[in-house]
Amino acid sequence: MVTILYIGDVSAKPGREILAEILPKLRKEHDIDLIVAGIENLAHGRGATIETVKEVMSYGVDFMTGKPYLAEKRLRRIAGRKLSPHTLSQLSSRYTGKRV
8 A cells, every 4th residue: 555645735934844844754653655745835925946845855745736837937937928828838848848
């Protein structure tokens, strides 16, 4: 049997601090195989940054979920302009290996 822990939404620094404190213990106590966390509000309640993603991964989060706008926002910054759905999909596959 595979044991999965899903954390609905990690919100800002207080949420990240709680993860740092409890995840290693929870994983060990309950023999958790996979930890999934929602990251829509990871960085001060405004999406996620590379730094905050790396931070929660260091605490034991294996996989993160979020709304498509997280990737879209980043890709728009890369492109420097508003993107059509087709262009967004092409850029997404180039930078992430997956289409949105």
